[in-house]
Amino acid sequence: MAGCACKNLDKQPLPYEKLDEIIVRYKGDPSAIIPILQDIQESLGYIPKESISYSAEKLGVSPAKIYGIVTFYAQFRMTPKGKHSIMVCEGTACHVNGAKGLGNAITDELGIRGGETTGDKLFTLEYVACVGCCSLAPVIVVDGEVHANMTPEKVRKVLKQYRGNGKDEEN
Amino acid sequence: MSHRRILFCAGTGCISSGALKTRDALVSELEKRGIRDQYEVVLSGCHGFCEQGPLLIVHPEDTFYCGVQPEDMAELIDEYLLNGRVVERLLYKDPVTGERTSDHMKIGFYAKQKRLVLHNCGVIDPENINEYIGTKGYEALKAALKMERTAIIDEVKRSGLRGRGGAGFPTGMKWEFTFKTPGDKKYIVCNADEGDPGAFMDRSVLEGDPHAVLEGMIIAGYAIGADEGYVYVRAEYPLAVKRLRIAITQAEEFGFLGSNIMGTGFNFKINIKEGAGAFVCGEETALLASIEGERGMPRPRPPFPAISGLWGKPTCLNNVETFANIPLIIREGADSFASVGTERSKGTKIFALTGKINNTGLAEVPMGMTMREIIFDIGGGIRDGKQFKAVQIGGPSGGCLPAELLDLPIDYDSLTQAGAMMGSGGLVVMDENTCMVDLARYFLTFTQNESCGKCTPCREGTKRMLEALERITEGKGESGDIPMLEELANSIKDSSLCGLGQTAPNPILSTLRYFRHEYEEHILEGKCSAGVCRNLVTYHIDAEKCTGCRACTRVCPVEAITGDKKQPHEINIQVCIKCGACMEKCKFDAVILK
Ligand SMILES: Cc1cc2nc3c(=O)[nH]c(=O)nc-3n(C[C@H](O)[C@H](O)[C@H](O)COP(=O)(O)O)c2cc1C
Ligand code: FES
Numbered sequence: 001m002a003g004c005a006c007k008n009l010d011k012q013p014l015p016y017e018k019l020d021e022i023i024v025r026y027k028g029d030p031s032a033i034i035p036i037l038q039d040i041q042e043s044l045g046y047i048p049k050e051s052i053s054y055s056a057e058k059l060g061v062s063p064a065k066i067y068g069i070v071t072f073y074a075q076f077r078m079t080p081k082g083k084h085s086i087m088v089c090e091g092t093a094c095h096v097n098g099a100k101g102l103g104n105a106i107t108d109e110l111g112i113r114g115g116e117t118t119g120d121k122l123f124t125l126e127y128v129a130c131v132g133c134c135s136l137a138p139v140i141v142v143d144g145e146v147h148a149n150m151t152p153e154k155v156r157k158v159l160k161q162y163r164g165n166g167k168d169e170e171n
Numbered sequence: 172m173s174h175r176r177i178l179f180c181a182g183t184g185c186i187s188s189g190a191l192k193t194r195d196a197l198v199s200e201l202e203k204r205g206i207r208d209q210y211e212v213v214l215s216g217c218h219g220f221c222e223q224g225p226l227l228i229v230h231p232e233d234t235f236y237c238g239v240q241p242e243d244m245a246e247l248i249d250e251y252l253l254n255g256r257v258v259e260r261l262l263y264k265d266p267v268t269g270e271r272t273s274d275h276m277k278i279g280f281y282a283k284q285k286r287l288v289l290h291n292c293g294v295i296d297p298e299n300i301n302e303y304i305g306t307k308g309y310e311a312l313k314a315a316l317k318m319e320r321t322a323i324i325d326e327v328k329r330s331g332l333r334g335r336g337g338a339g340f341p342t343g344m345k346w347e348f349t350f351k352t353p354g355d356k357k358y359i360v361c362n363a364d365e366g367d368p369g370a371f372m373d374r375s376v377l378e379g380d381p382h383a384v385l386e387g388m389i390i391a392g393y394a395i396g397a398d399e400g401y402v403y404v405r406a407e408y409p410l411a412v413k414r415l416r417i418a419i420t421q422a423e424e425f426g427f428l429g430s431n432i433m434g435t436g437f438n439f440k441i442n443i444k445e446g447a448g449a450f451v452c453g454e455e456t457a458l459l460a461s462i463e464g465e466r467g468m469p470r471p472r473p474p475f476p477a478i479s480g481l482w483g484k485p486t487c488l489n490n491v492e493t494f495a496n497i498p499l500i501i502r503e504g505a506d507s508f509a510s511v512g513t514e515r516s517k518g519t520k521i522f523a524l525t526g527k528i529n530n531t532g533l534a535e536v537p538m539g540m541t542m543r544e545i546i547f548d549i550g551g552g553i554r555d556g557k558q559f560k561a562v563q564i565g566g567p568s569g570g571c572l573p574a575e576l577l578d579l580p581i582d583y584d585s586l587t588q589a590g591a592m593m594g595s596g597g598l599v600v601m602d603e604n605t606c607m608v609d610l611a612r613y614f615l616t617f618t619q620n621e622s623c624g625k626c627t628p629c630r631e632g633t634k635r636m637l638e639a640l641e642r643i644t645e646g647k648g649e650s651g652d653i654p655m656l657e658e659l660a661n662s663i664k665d666s667s668l669c670g671l672g673q674t675a676p677n678p679i680l681s682t683l684r685y686f687r688h689e690y691e692e693h694i695l696e697g698k699c700s701a702g703v704c705r706n707l708v709t710y711h712i713d714a715e716k717c718t719g720c721r722a723c724t725r726v727c728p729v730e731a732i733t734g735d736k737k738q739p740h741e742i743n744i745q746v747c748i749k750c751g752a753c754m755e756k757c758k759f760d761a762v763i764l765k
Contacts (some may be wrong), residue, residue, distance in 0.1 A: 031464035034447055038406075072466040072623075073447035075406050091368030092563065092599045093525035095613050101751055108728060108750075129450070129617065130368035131407055133187050134523060135221030135531035146187035151755055153726060 014050050018043055023058050030059045033069055037076060046080045082117040082124040084162050087141040091130030094138040098151075102138055103127065105152035109159055122163065175210055175252070180226040180293055182217025182378055183371070183410060184532070189240070190214075190225035196241035197227075200248050210252070216379015216414075218293030219533040220280055223263060228275070228293075235275035236261040266529060266551060280530045283548050285511065287519050288495050289535045292379030297414050300421035303382040309427050311501035315390045316435045323394040323501070324350060330505035331517035332497075336362050336453075336490025337568070337594055337670070339516070339583035348477035349487040350395040358481045359392045359400035360462070360488040364446055364453040366405070367566030368617065370597030372521040373491035375533055377404070377411035380495065381418035385441060387494030389428060390501060392439040395487050400441045403458050406448050415443055450567075450621035454669050455488050457623070468623045469669035490595075492521060512538035516582035520593070526562075526600035527554045543577040546600055557602040561685065565594025567614045568674030570681025571607070590681040592674070606703035607686040608693055612640040614678040618671060629672030632663040636679060646706040648694035657683065702764035705749045709765050714739035716761035723753035723762065 022039045026032035036055060041047055047070055056063040070076045088094075088103045103114070106125055110118050114127040133139050136148035140155060147158050179185070179194045194212065201207040218226050223237035229251070236247070239261060250256045262271040263278050275281050286292075295302035303309070315323050328343025349357060361384060365373040377384060388400045404412050419441055422428040430438040444462050451457045452467035459481050461467035480486025496518060500508045509517045516538040522545060525531050529551030536545060542562060546552070553559050561571040570591035572579065579585055583593050601610070619633040636659055639652050660676030667673045683690065692698050699707040712723075712732075719737040724730075731747040734740030742753070742762075754762040 033464045034461065035445070038445060038447065068466055069464075073449050075446075075448035090617075092566065092597065092613070093369045093531075096526050096599060096601055096605055096610070098751075104750060128407065129366075130371075132183050132371040132374050133221075134369055134371060134525040135184050135224075136187055137525060137531075139187070146183075148187055152750065152752055153755065 014048060014054065015044070016054070019051055019054055020058075023055060028059055030061050033059065033061070033066060034073070037066070037070060041076060046077045049078060079117070082121045084122060084143055085124050085126065086159075087126050087128045087131065088114075089129075089131050089133075089137070089139050089141070090127045091134060091137075093130070093134035097137040099138040101152045102140060102150050102155050105155045106140075106159065109156055123159075176230040177210055177212050178215045178228040178230065178293070179213070180216075180218040180224060180228075181214035182221065182224075182293075182375055184217065184221030185224035185226055186410075188221075188224040193225050193227070193239050193241050193244065196244040197247070200244045204248065213296045214298075215294060216292045216297045217375035217533060219284075219289065219375070219535075220275075220278075220530065221532040222530050226293075233275070234273045235263060235278070236273075237263050279551060280532070280534070280549055283536065283540075283544060284534050285519050285537050286535050287499055287511070288376065288383070288492060288521060289379070289533070291383065292375060295380070297379055297381055298417050300382060300418070300425060303380070304425075307502060308382055308498075309386055309425075311498035312386050312389055312427060313433065315393060315501050316433060316437065320350065320394050320396065323390065326505045327394075327497070327500060330500045330508040331512070331515075332493065332500060332508070333516060333583060334490055335492035335496070335520065335596070337592075339593055342489060342493055345477060345489070346391060346395055346487060348475070349397075349485050352478050352485040354485045356399075356484045357395055357397035358484055358486040359388050359395070359397045360459070360476075360481065360486055361388055361400065361402040361491060361494055362453065362455065362458060362488055363402055363404040363408075363411070363491045364458060365408070365491075365595065366450040366453040366621075367568075367595040367597045369525055369563075369566055369599050370523045370595040372523055372533055372596055374405075374408050374411050376491055376495050376521075377408070378414055381411075381414045382422065383495045383498055384491055385415075385418055385422055385428065387489075387497035388441060389432070389439050390497050391487060391489070391494065393437055395485075397487065398438045398440070400439065401444055401462055401481070402441060403444045403446060403452070403462060406446045412443060412445060419443070449623075450617070451623045451669070451671050454671060456669070458488070459486065466623075468625050469671070471668060492596075513580065513582045515584055520581075520596055522596045522598045524550045524598050524600070526598075527557065527602040527605070528552070528600040529554055538582045539580040541578050541580055542572060545581070545598065546577070550600065553600065553602050557604065560601045560603055560605055561607065562601065563591075563599040563610065563678070564597070565592040565677075566597045567617050568592060568670065568677055569594045569597075570677045571601075571610070571685060572681075573685040575685075590677070590684055592677070604701050604703070606644075606699050606701035607682045607689045608640065608699075609644055609701075609703045611678045611682045612637070612644050615640055615675070618675040622671065622675075626666075626668035626672060628663045628666040629668065629675065632659055632667075633672070633675050635659060636663070636676065640679070643690065643693050644699075644704045644706075646693070646697050646704070648690075650694060652694060653683065653687070653690055708749070709744045710742050710747055710749060710751075710753065711744075711763050711765055712740050712742055713761045713763050716759045718759055718761075720758075722756050722758070726752040726756045728752065 052066045053063045056066050112125050117124040140147050179190050227236045227239045264271050324346045332342045333339040449467050452461045454469045457467040457469040476486040512518050519535050521535045534549045561573050563571045615637040619637045622629045624630045660679050664676050702708050717739040724732045731743045
């Protein structure tokens with residue numbers, strides 16, 4: 001694997017004002033931990049480790065409690081996402097229509113498995129159980145856009161598109 | 172020309188197939204012709220026939236177009252809207268007879284349905300409360316507020332309505348328990364977690380007719396004496412959340428929600444809680460813990476939520492579809508409701524048809540319809556002319572039904588007897604190319620992953636069962652695996668803390684019951700006839716069918732295929748990684764599995 005990716009992460013200082021704003025929005029109510037975390041993730045893209053202890057102090061609960069919640073729910077992630085997020089649906093309808101092949105094709109192309117991000121931070125791959133488009137199975141969702149009736153070959157084409165775009169914008 | 176109404180289905184399915192782009196194209200074409208103001212262009216909720224999306228319906232004549240693309244809009248306006256000539260090529264085409272029809276009630280998919288709960292879905296604009304009111308919306312609430320509380324509960328009891336979220340518990344009884352529990356604060360909770368992967372009826376109801384769910388909740392609140400409610404919605408359903416929010420605001424503006432509702436002194440408010448991605452949170456006690464801001468872990472019952480629920484207060488928790496049935500029962504009466512269905516299961520049920528079936532989508536049918544009618548008449552049969560093998564009903568907690576049971580009338584009790592369960596109503600149809608052992612492995616992977624870990628039988632037991640299934644699908648099964656699976660499954664069923672563990676063994680037990688030979692074939696003969704289990708199949712090329720077109724050699728990622736142009740090719744099974752790309756690419760069905 002390429003050099004350790006963590007050196008660039010978590011180095012930026014936490015945007016404390018943003019965290020405060022979110023916590024104030026819920027009046028510092030400890031029973032609102034889940035929506036607070038959802039808003040933090042929405043705003044920062046992930047839940048930085050330091051934000052856990054910071055919110056714990058503000059809400060008057062232990063960091064362990066918040067950590068417990070973050071790790072319990074599949075929605076929360078503690079590492080930043082790549083530029084494009086790919087979700088492969090693993091729901092039943094997608095499974096019987098060949099979702100496995102789609103995941104394999106992506107792993108083949110990008111060298112990442114579920115939950116991982118490519119070395120160039122372009123793609124994050126995640127598996128989800130049903131995105132509610134079962135009638136278009138199998139589907140993948142890239143940056144919120146549903147790509148329906150996929151085959152491994154079509155998946156490769158979709159990736160190429162995003163790869164192209166990603167590079168264009170960066171150069 | 173008089174004012175006409177053009178409805179675009181804007182359910183998640185149709186939006187994914189590009190409905191919004193087509194809508195934009197229509198609007199801009201109308202503008203170009205300077206006739207935009209003569210047409211009302213509306214986005215509706217899901218119409219159910221997702222397979223044929225994007226869908227477009229023109230009222231008042233109710234002409235049904237499907238698969239409409241942006242580039243079709245100019246023709247649709249010039250030919251149909253302005254000159255009344257139907258655009259044949261955009262009409263639904265019957266896959267069997269090849270006939271086209273503009274009347275959607277003549278399409279097999281709709282003809283046998285009984286759309287009571289879904290009557291507004293795909294017909295009204297879900298973001299406009301006036302349209303809901305225009306179809307008798309909130310009339311049931313008005314009537315209920317003039318009734319005695321116990322009379323409402325009796326009406327629901329008499330209707331025979333059973334919970335649509337899983338176990339089919341009689342709704343009226345649940346309301347009565349919560350009503351009778353003393354307490355100055357009570358809650359109503361709507362379970363919109365819809366965790367079964369492969370089911371999307373709750374999502375469609377929320378997206379297509381959110382006020383029906385709110386109305387049901389408000390009536391429940393009044394009947395049991397609650398002044399606050401929560402809707403717990405799955406994180407993956409942003410559109411449903413958005414439409415619910417709009418509906419709540421509008422209902423408050425119109426005085427159907429909030430304080431002193433319609434001048435009766437009754438107060439009720441509804442909050443939305445978004446889930447955070449955990450299947451077990453669909454279980455009622457876990458769901459309540461999650462609303463309270465805890466890890467979503469179930470707790471033993473009793474006490475049931477009706478006695479001690481949210482923050483220890485009496486709580487009545489029902490599913491989305493259950494609440495959506497309530498306005499209907501109050502408005503039309505319990506007798507009318509109970510005239511549909513079977514002896515012990517009344518009313519209709521919405522099923523999500525998916526898998527290897529021609530017409531995927533949502534279908535609402537009377538309880539007691541047979542699986543054959545649902546799959547073949549409504550669902551249009553199996554894709555690509557293949558053989559029906561089984562249908563999985565009830566998701567990871569349910570079981571499969573084989574072809575022999577196609578004529579079984581479907582209701583709560585008949586399904587339980589057959590080893591499946593109604594569950595949410597997800598129907599995943601499978602054909603000869605589905606491996607039933609792999610299917611059981613798939614569901615176990617899901618439940619194992621989602622097990623919260625609180626109780627040992629579920630945490631450890633699902634792991635052991637999954638290991639055995641993985642062994643079998645990898646061709647390393649042992650003859651003792653089947654009895655071991657059976658024994659484990661039965662004890663996990665009996666000893667788990669919550670419904671997740673208690674039902675996790677169902678997919679194994681039901682596949683063992685109906686497809687035991689497939690397990691035996693994997694273990695004893697090292698064979699997977701469906702050709703799914705990778706370790707047990709090899710790819711070959713049928714020299715008779717191969718034309719030597721080279722298409723497969725170009726897609727093979729490991730260059731395992733060799734052969735000269737126009738000569739039959741060969742696959743080197745030593746190199747082949749069994750990705751299936753060649754099979755998918757071959758136009759001549761020359762790639763075969765052995
Ligand atoms: C693991 C598990 C998951 C469940 N998921 C759901 C769900 O997604 N939606 C739902 O309405 N009920 C679900 N249930 C059933 C609920 O616990 C509860 O019985 C139901 O919501 C009650 O509503 P009803 O009486 O209207 O059916 C689940 C149960 C278990 C054990
Ligand atoms: S199973 Fe993939 S969208 Fe539902």
